[in-house]
Amino acid sequence: MPVLPEWINFNFPPKIHFEIDCTYKSGTLVKNVGSRIILLSTQSEMENPDELTIIKTSLEKHADGVIVYDDIEKVANFKDLDSASYFARIANANCIVVYGGFESINAGKAIALLATNDCFAEELFGGRKAIKNPPLPLVVIPTRPVMGNEASPFLTITDDRDRNRKYISHEWLFPTMIICDPKISVGLSTSDIAKTGIAILSAAVDSLLSKYSNDLTNSNALRAIELVSKNIIPAIRESKNMGSRSALYSASLLTGIAQSVSSLGLCYALSLSASTITNLDIYQSMAILLPHVMEYNLTSSAGKYVHIAKALDEDVSNISVIEAAIKAVEGIRKIYLELKIPQRLSEYEVKKIDLPGIATLASTYSFLDSLPRELPKNEIETILVAAY
Numbered sequence: 001m002p003v004l005p006e007w008i009n010f011n012f013p014p015k016i017h018f019e020i021d022c023t024y025k026s027g028t029l030v031k032n033v034g035s036r037i038i039l040l041s042t043q044s045e046m047e048n049p050d051e052l053t054i055i056k057t058s059l060e061k062h063a064d065g066v067i068v069y070d071d072i073e074k075v076a077n078f079k080d081l082d083s084a085s086y087f088a089r090i091a092n093a094n095c096i097v098v099y100g101g102f103e104s105i106n107a108g109k110a111i112a113l114l115a116t117n118d119c120f121a122e123e124l125f126g127g128r129k130a131i132k133n134p135p136l137p138l139v140v141i142p143t144r145p146v147m148g149n150e151a152s153p154f155l156t157i158t159d160d161r162d163r164n165r166k167y168i169s170h171e172w173l174f175p176t177m178i179i180c181d182p183k184i185s186v187g188l189s190t191s192d193i194a195k196t197g198i199a200i201l202s203a204a205v206d207s208l209l210s211k212y213s214n215d216l217t218n219s220n221a222l223r224a225i226e227l228v229s230k231n232i233i234p235a236i237r238e239s240k241n242m243g244s245r246s247a248l249y250s251a252s253l254l255t256g257i258a259q260s261v262s263s264l265g266l267c268y269a270l271s272l273s274a275s276t277i278t279n280l281d282i283y284q285s286m287a288i289l290l291p292h293v294m295e296y297n298l299t300s301s302a303g304k305y306v307h308i309a310k311a312l313d314e315d316v317s318n319i320s321v322i323e324a325a326i327k328a329v330e331g332i333r334k335i336y337l338e339l340k341i342p343q344r345l346s347e348y349e350v351k352k353i354d355l356p357g358i359a360t361l362a363s364t365y366s367f368l369d370s371l372p373r374e375l376p377k378n379e380i381e382t383i384l385v386a387a388y
Contacts, residue, residue, distance in 0.1 A: 010216045011171070012257050014151060018180040018249070020242050026055045026097075026141070026179060027062035033137045033176055034095020035064045038088050040108050044074040045100035047143040051184045052099050055141060059097065067091060076107035078121035078160045085114035085121075088136065097139045102146050102282055109155040109173050112136040125157060125166040137176040144185045145196055145248045147203040147286065150178055151256025154264070154367075156272055165272045167365050174260070180253065182245040190236045194339045197232035197248055198287035201225060201332065204255045205294060205308065206265030209301050210370040213262035218307070220258040225311040227251040229331070233338060263370035266362075267293045270384070273361040278350045287341055288348070292387040294329050296379075298322075300372045305329070345388045355384045 017029055030037070037059055039052075046052065052068075059066045069087065072080045088096065088111060096115075098108030112135035114121060123129040142150040149155075154169035188196070204224040207217060227247045235244035270293070271285035280288075298305060305325035309316050312331035316324035336343055346352075359381040362368075368375065 010214070010261050012151075012174075012260055013171075014175050015177045016151075016180065016253065017177065018246075018253070020181060020246065021183045022179065022181045023051050023054045023141070023184065024058050027058035027060070029177065029179060030059060030095065030097060030139055031062035033139055034093075036091065036093050037063050037066045037095045037097055038091065038093045038111075039066055039068045039097045039099060040084070040104065040111065041068070041070055041098070041100045042072045042074060042076070042104045042107060043070055045102075045104045045143060046070065047101070048184050048187050051143075051181075055097075055099060065091075067093075072107055075103050075158050076110070077158045078125070081107065081110050081114055081121040081157065084111045088115040093136065095137045095139065097141065099141045099143065101142065101144055102149055105140055105142065105146060105149055106155045106157060108138055108140065109135075109175070110157055112138040113172065121157065122160075125159065125168060131172075134172050139177045139179065140175045141179045141181070141184075142249075142252075144188055144192070145200055145252030147196070147199045147283075148207075148252055148256030148259050150180075151175070151253050152260050158276070163276070164361055165276050167272070167367070169367065178253070180249050182242055182249050185245055185249075186239070192283075193236050193248075194232070194341055195283040195287045197228050197235070197251075198290065198335070198339075198341060199283040200248065200251050200255055201228050201335075202267045202271070202286040202290040202293075203259065203264070204228075204251070205290065206267050207255060207258040207262045208304055208308065209265055209297055209372055210262035211372055212370050213258070217258040217262040218304075220254040221262075222307055222311045224251040224254040224258070225308060226313075227254070229312050229335060232335065236339070264367045265293075266297075266368065266371055266375065266380075266383075269362040269365045269368055270358065270380070272365065273358040274345070274350070276361060277354050277357050278348075280348055280350065284348065288343060288345055289383075289387055291329060291332050291336065291343060292383055294332060295386070296383050297372060298325050298329065301325075343387075345384070350388070352388060355381055355388065359384055
């Protein structure tokens with residue numbers, strides 16, 4: 001698989017269409033991407049089915065064929081991906097359109113890649129077979145903000161054998177197009193909005209703390225933090241406030257753009273592990289772990305924390321850098337208190353006996369090489385104990 005030359009420090013190829021109530025335009029937007037379409041959604045993430053019908057009808061007006069594929073129940077595993085990619089090949093599909101959230105988008109990226117290459121999912125994630133061909137074009141229509149995953153060139157899938165999450169990242173995993181319509185998310189509950197917004201904050205902070213970040217990625221991440229902090233409460237209190245919901249979608253896209261170039265980080269690694277080993281979902285895990293990860297990294301990334309504090313509208317004038325950095329953590333905790341979001345793993349019935357396993361799995365993710373300082377497994381476990 002080709003890689004970017006080292007001198008390229010910003011690359012983001014996807015096209016983005018962002019507009020309220022634009023799903024009826026899906027066919028017009030996608031017609032130049034592909035004509036034989038697999039419309040994919042996992043059963044658990046088929047939110048707002050009326051919008052899905054609108055999308056399918058619009059696609060059919062401009063395509064030679066549209067097939068809805070909904071055989072994946074919740075979290076795709078290797079067998080699911082192999083079945084779906086085989087189906088895409090025999091249907092002669094030349095485009096995958098994903099309608100859904102975190103799990104649907106992960107599955108769509110993997111299926112698009114497997115459909116054009118002679119290998120099984122196990123071989124792809126095990127690195128046992130080289131991927132030679134670019135994937136089918138992928139169009140992502142997120143049913144909620146997905147903390148940047150809708151825009152990023154990485155994915156995670158569950159291994160059938162050990163039930164753990166496997167991670168890969170590559171330029172070919174960028175979607176071709178992202179269609180964002182905040183109106184799709186009108187059915188989200190207040191708790192869904194709260195944990196989704198905080199998950200975006202967590203992902204933006206991860207990106208900012210990466211040692212691969214630069215001025216371009218930092219500006220996107222900081223703007224995402226600002227948008228979430230100013231709009232998450234209005235989005236919850238005013239259910240019909242499309243402006244605030246649009247801001248959360250924007251924040252998620254900005255986070256994805258930033259992470260695509262810098263990296264994911266510790267909060268994401270811990271959250272993938274926690275959501276694999278416990279009953280937490282990825283959004284809940286990100287929300288719980290953010291302040292604890294921030295406290296751990298405070299002294300090593302104090303300068304970046306000052307910028308986070310400013311994005312949160314904290315007053316950092318006439319105080320030291322460390323004091324300003326502490327303001328960043330305090331600013332995050334203020335949002336938690338306002339939203340009444342739990343900040344302890346134990347509040348979600350996570351068992352203390354699970355913490356070593358979470359730490360072990362988290363330490364295996366390759367993107368942890370982006371952390372601002374080396375992180376031994378025992379220190380990962382220490383963070384989890386503090387979060388418990």
